[in-house]
Amino acid sequence: MIELYTWSTPNGRKVSIALEELGLDYQVHAIDISKGDQYSAEFTAISPNQKIPAIHDTDTGITLMESGAILLYLAEKTGRLLPGDTPKHWETIEWLMWQKGGLGPMLGQAHHYLKFNPGKSSYAEERYHREAQRLYGVLNRQLAGRDFIAGDEYTVADIASWPWVSRFEFQHIDLCEYPNVMAWYLRIAERPAVQAGYSVPVPAEVPGLPD
Ligand SMILES: N[C@@H](CCC(=O)N[C@@H](CS)C(=O)NCC(=O)O)C(=O)O
Numbered sequence: 189m190i191e192l193y194t195w196s197t198p199n200g201r202k203v204s205i206a207l208e209e210l211g212l213d214y215q216v217h218a219i220d221i222s223k224g225d226q227y228s229a230e231f232t233a234i235s236p237n238q239k240i241p242a243i244h245d246t247d248t249g250i251t252l253m254e255s256g257a258i259l260l261y262l263a264e265k266t267g268r269l270l271p272g273d274t275p276k277h278w279e280t281i282e283w284l285m286w287q288k289g290g291l292g293p294m295l296g297q298a299h300h301y302l303k304f305n306p307g308k309s310s311y312a313e314e315r316y317h318r319e320a321q322r323l324y325g326v327l328n329r330q331l332a333g334r335d336f337i338a339g340d341e342y343t344v345a346d347i348a349s350w351p352w353v354s355r356f357e358f359q360h361i362d363l364c365e366y367p368n369v370m371a372w373y374l375r376i377a378e379r380p381a382v383q384a385g386y387s388v389p390v391p392a393e394v395p396g397l398p399d
Pocket of ligand 1: 197200221254256
């Protein structure tokens, strides 16, 4: 059984979507980061960096923070979502690291300046909007002629990036300008595991495209 410590954010949803996809038994502990639950002594013992998501696997005794490490752990535990074929394996890891080091952190800043604090810094708004557009362009090129980021297989690289793209409106991104990303976004949005994992821990609808 996996104990999942999470909140309804892109990083949290990566793990609930993966757990649903893998059909693993899990129990949710809501850590409301808007109320400061992440700073409690109990949660700090589980996630030393005081951020969600984190897991504890009661089968192995392993406790992990960092969404990328958790996705790799779940993939290794089940033998799924990470191709065994060497070139595809490393391409999946490469794009998982791209999400962790680029797409996630930069879009997170875009959320702060474009969605939550507009008007505070035009420099930051322009910088993170431009970087968001550049990153969507990178993803659009990677997805040309492919159903998924690492090819024809749905992997942890898709699960890591998709919840960030689901917040395209926060980032002032018009998905029509990135047709390969748009098709990939909609393809993944249909998966029952994505819809179920999106509602953890707070019920939420997967965002559709604006009319
Ligand atoms: N690198 C971490 C980032 C985790 C992260 O930033 N989590 C956010 C929610 S998406 C959080 O816990 N924020 C609470 C805070 O910053 O106090 C990961 O990928 O797991």
